[in-house]
Amino acid sequence: MAGLRGNVAEARLISFPLSTVALTPSSPSLAHLNVSSILDFHSISLLSLYASQESPLLSAMAVRLAAGGDTSTQDGFNYPTSWWQVSMWLTFAPDLTPRNAATFTRVRHVLHASSGDSREPERGGPRKWQSDPHLASPIFEQEKGEKHGKGEKEGPGATQDGAFPRSWLANFSQEELLLSQAFADYWQEEAVSAMQHSWRGYKLFAWGHDELLPLSKKHKDWIGAGVTLIDSLSTLWLMGLHEEFRQGEAWVRQYLDLDKAGRGSVFEITIRLLAGLLSAHALSGSRVFLDKAKDLGMRLLQGFVTPAGFFLREIVLGNGTAVLDTEAPILSEQGSIQLEMRYLSYLTKDNRFQRAADRALRAIRKAAEASEVHLLPCRLSKTDPPLFSGYKISMSSESDSYYEYLLKQYIQTNETEQHFLDGWVSAVRDMFEYLTSETKVSRLLFLFEVEGPARHFFHHHLTCFVPGMVLLGVHVLEKDHNRQLWSGMNVTAAELARWRSQAHGLARTCYHMYARSPTGVGPEFVRLKPEMEMEDKEDLTYPARGAHYLLRPEAVESLYYLHYFTGDPRYRVWGAAMLQAILTHCKTDVAFAALEAVTEVPPKRLDQMESFWTAETLKYFFMLFAQPTHPDAASGPQTGWLDLSKWVLTTEAHPFPILQNFSRAPFV
Structure with a gap:
């Protein structure tokens, strides 16, 4: 048993071939399990659950599911009990417990409170252990008749009896979702740590430049406008890393000078720089981002010069000069700037941005009129009327x-x-x-x-x-x-x-x-x-x-x-x-x-x-x-x-x- 649990801990969440695991059955029951040739995370979780032998109910579930019994999905397990698999990784992964003792305690409480009950957990409804302080969570009561948006309650976000959306509670119990969230809390911290690590490296070795080179610890510029910095702002805000966000805001205010920017893709500039600035403004309310976004948008407008209405692929931002080329316009580029340009028009009350983007989209539709299907070729011509180029x-x-x-x-x-x-x-x-x-x-x-x-x-x-x-x-x-x-x-x-x-x-x-x-x-x-x-x-x-x-x-x-x-x-x-x-x-x-x-x-x-x-x-x-x-x-x-x-x-x-x-x- 110890050997199996050691392998599970070592494998962690990474899938691996069966041949790499030394499966030495610790009991006769384990020997007859019909394990697939590829052990994914679910299988690892189930085997660790079975090997723990801490709960007869859980062990019985593990044997049935790992053996392929009573399953109805391609993934090889029955979803009324899938939450046990999630909770088991959290419970038995040794490196989680020291870092998140409160989560560990909460999960263990649910497991032990339910292990004496031979019945399958019910969907929804009250549980006798919900009053435990470890499981306390805000209750989102919604008044009758309260409306969201266009006259109906939206799915996720509108909650009924607990901290989770109605659409979730329709298919999973409160306990399943609590355990899923306990599991997720740890991994969310890992995502934040990865962001902080990336930001520190960027700030130390590439501050104000477009990209960090993570091995040579140098920087790379393809336009010279702090692309990584601006592209990261909305992530920093959502993660609550407001000190780092303010660092980026200060750089934008003091050092983002588009007159010095070089040549780059209109599409990439739009989705990374323009969108990054607009989103930072939407989230924080800071005016500096909108001012810079409008300046950038005015320069991008100079690229919309083809007869059909498409923009040229590249532009020199510093002087707003479009770069003439012979390359065919690309479907994804011409049809993927509209959110950004429309929002810029909405904020500035200047319709030129939206009109330019809409004209490119109309050109795509004009080219598509002769198509029998609604899947379009990747390339177009610059002629008016435009045609598709390639197959x-x-x-x-x-x-x-x-x-x-x-x-x-x-x-x-x-x-x-x-x-x-x-x-x-x-x-x-x-x-x-x-x-x-x-x-x-x-x-x-x-x-x-x-x-x-x-x-x-x-x-x-x-x-x-x-x-x-x-x-x-x-x-x-x-x-x-x-x-x-x-x-x-x-x-x-x-x-x-x-x-x-x-x-x-x-x-x-x-x-x-x-x-x-x-x-x-x-x-x-x-x-x-x-x-x-x-x-x-x-x-x-x-x-x-x-x-x-x-x-x-x-x-x-x-x-x-x-x-x-x-x-x-x-x-x-x-x-x-x-x-x-x-x-x-x-x-x-x-x-x-x-x-x-x-x-x-x-x-x-x-x-x-x-x-x-x-x-x-x-x-x-x-x-x-x-x-x-x-x-x-x-x-x-x-x-x-x-x-x-x-x-x-x-x-x-x-x-x-x-x-x-x-x-x-x-x-x-």
Whole structure:
């Protein structure tokens, strides 16, 4: 028993092949367990639970679940008891208890209070141990008839009988959610510590520059405007790191001089710098961020010079000169600046920004008029009328955020511009029909690329944003005031239920990208095999040219949305596994570094730390583990819990408020 528990502690949250574990049964019962060839976190938790033998009830659950009995999901366990798996890792992980004694005590109390009861925990309803002070939590009582937003109670954020949203309590008991939160508290602290470590390294070796080089301890500039600093501000604010935020604010006020800025991508400048400044203003109310954002926006307008209405790809910010080029406009770039430009127009009452962005989007729609499907090629022409250039269709690079912004523009405009929702629904429907496949062995649902008649069975890390986007869209469609639109879009409840299931399936594949790699870190892309050949041993493989990891956020981004709308503890468990692997392999003495190949142990680190590491990846980890708060709580977004009925996240994860009174220059 001691040997098994030692292996569990050593393995921690990282998935690993069965052959690496010395499974020496400590009792006859353990010998007959039908353990799969890959032990993921859930299996490790169950085995540690069984080996502990501290509770007959828990041991019985472990035997049944680890043996594959009475299960109904692809993940191999029955979700009415999935919370035990979460709690067991927290309870038996030796390095947690010294750092979080209060959490440990609370979890142990729940376990021992319930271990004498042979019945399965009930859903909802009161528990005899709820009065224990260790389990005390704020009760969010909501008066009858109280409304949120457009006449209905929103899901997450609106709570009923405890500290958790109604939609969570519909599927998980208070005790399950308390244990999930106790588990999450530790990992949220880890995310904050990682952010503080990254910020200190940036401040020490790259202050005011665009990027930190985490191995050489030098800096890199691609435009010369403090990109990492500005991109990090909203994360610092949400994490409550207000001293660090004020340091960044002081630099912006004193040293951000756009007259000295160089040449860069209009798209990247918009999503990182402009969005970062606007979000910092929205969260803090500081005027300096808005003033700088307007200055930046005026310079970006000089790039919108093509006859079709597209912007040129690069601009010299210092003098506002667009760089002439022959490259074809990219779908994701031209269609993913609209949130930022619309919000800037809203704040400044200057419609030029929104009009420029809308003109680019109209050009895309004009080119799409002849298309029979709503999935568009990645490249366009600069001619008027514009045409599509090339035949590559995907949900990955050069396309991804175009579809994301169709949905989020509908949300940003307070769900008043229905054409955005119409376009998004049609695109997602076509995506599931034309771009999805599933492996036969592991039943991994994935998105592939199409280029002319060829299909490329690669699932990219960038496409891992899709599950979260889909579930966000399903939530929007299921609001009462949007149900009346279903008939016009041919939407049915059955279709939305399928989309929910498919969103989970895609997220599961993204988790497997991490869990099956030797390091536990996910690569840039994997190859999936829908049809296995005789010589094939795995249906998910790691091509050498896609084995690198750039500290990308998309996988945890989707886990955040899936957990936000469901409260399912498994998404936090998956996220913790991913974060643990990243902390183990990417952390340097000053910050965090990208990896050359996640297939090598130990992996070789790259002298690179993109700003989206602090802007997105760490923010999504932090929010995944955040404690829910009442939508009317005074602390608001400072707690890390964003009420998505009031906020929308940009493609760089910068929170913008939903424009509740949107009426300015609607899209034409």
